[in-house]
Amino acid sequence: MDIERLKKAVVAEVDARREELIELSLRIHSNPELGFEEYKAAGWLAESLEGNGFSVERGSCGLDTAFEASYGRGSPTIAILAEYDALPKLGHACGHNIIAASALGAGIASRVAVDELGGRVMVIGTPGEEIYGGKAIMVGRGGFLDVDAAMMVHPGVRNTVIAQALACVSLEVEFFGKASHAASHPYKGVNALEAMVLSFNGIDSLRQHIKDRARIHGIITDGGEAANIIPAHSAGRFLVRAEDEAYLDELKGRVLNCFIAASIATGARLEHRWGEVTYAPMRNNLALAEVFAMNIQSLGGKIEPPSPEEGFGSTDMGNVSQVVPGIHPTVAIAGREVVAHSPEFAAAAASEAGHNGLITGAKAMAMSVVDLLGDFEAMTRIREEFLKGRR
DSSP states (O other): OOHHHHHHHHHHHHHHTHHHHHHHHHHHHHSOOOTTOOHHHHHHHHHHHHHTTOEEEETGGGOTTOEEEEEEESSOEEEEEEOOOOBTTTBSTTOHHHHHHHHHHHHHHTHHHHHHHOEEEEEEEOOOTTTTOHHHHHHHTTTTTTOSEEEOOEEESSOBSOOOBOEEEEEEEEEEOBOOBTTTOGGGOBOHHHHHHHHHHHHHHHGGGSOTTOEEEEEEEEOOSOTTBOOSEEEEEEEEEESSHHHHHHHHHHHHHHHHHHHHHHOOEEEEEEEEEEEOOOOBOHHHHHHHHHHHHHTTOOOOOOOTTSOOBOOTHHHHHTTSOEEOOEEEOSOTTOOSSSHHHHHHTTSHHHHHHHHHHHHHHHHHHHHHHHOHHHHHHHHHHHHHHHO
16 A cells, blocks of 8 residues: 555646636635525535536535535545635635635545545535534534544635634524604603613623633624614624633623613613524544644645634534544635735635645645545544543
C-alpha cells in the first residue's frame, strides 16, 4: 500500500477538475439561496455526484435540500460535509459556495482511495446552517449514524484546524401594547416599542455581568407603524451564545428576565419563543485535526494556532462533532482586515484567492481521506479520543 502515491493521485484529480469546481463555486455564488431554499445548489451538487458514480439520496432526514451521496461500502465511512446557504441581502458573505465546491472536489477525488483501499466516502449536503441549524436537525433525526469521521473546510482569514465555536440558541420576542395618538392622548396608549427598547437596555447592563465569551445580540424586526402612533406591537429576534450548554441554559433565564422586566414596567404583554434548535459547541477531534494539518502543511500551507483574540461564532458542525469525530478547519482567502458576513468577504469568496482556498481545501480533505482509509492506527486514535471524551 503506497499512501503517498494515492495522495498524489487525489491531488491530481482535484487539479484536473479545477475549472469545473471554480465554475460551480461561482455559479452558487451568483445564485444565493437562503436556508432550506437551496434547491439550485443542492441539485447541482447531487447531479455532479451522481454523474461521478455516487449513489445519492435526496431530501435526506426530511429536509428537501439535504442529500447524502455515497461511494464505496464498508468501514470506515468518512463524511465530507457541504454547506451552500446564503445570508439575507449579503449573499455568500460567509463563503458557503467555497464549502460546497471543495466538498464536491474532495469527494470525487477520494474515489481513487476508496477503489484501492476499500471503505466508503460520503458527501453530505447540509442546508440551512446560517439560521436554522440544518445539521442539528439532521443529527436529531438520526443522521450521521453510520459515519466514522466527518470534516469540512470553511473559508476564513487564517489557516486553522481547531474551530472555536459557541453554543447558541435563538429567541423571538413580541410585545403587545395599545395604540393611541402620540401627541393628543399618549397616556391612553401602552408603548410596545418602549418595552423593546427597555429590554435592549437591560441586556446592555447584563453584558457587564456575564462570562467573557458569552454573547447576546439582536435586532428589532417591528417597531411600530408611524411616529405619531403609540406602537401597539413590537418584535425582535435575538441570539444567545455561551461556551457550553450548561452556561447557555443559565444565561437564557437571565436574558428572558430583561424582557419580563420591560413588560412589567410598561404594561405591554410579552410573548417569547426559544428556537427549537440549539447549536452545540464545537468538539474538535485533535487526532483528526493532526491528520488534516499534516496534509495542509504538505501543500505549503502554514497552520496557525487558536488565538485568544479571535472572534467566536457558532456552527451546527458543533452538533455533528458531539456524535461523530469531527473537525471544522478554515483556509485563508482574505486578509486579516476582512471580516466574515461582510460585502468584502462575499467578494473574496468569488476571487482568485477564494478559488485557491477552494482547491487547497479539497486537496487536503481528499488527502486526509486517504490517511483515514489507509492507516488503521490513525483511525483507531481518532475513535479512541472521541470515545474517551464521551465518558
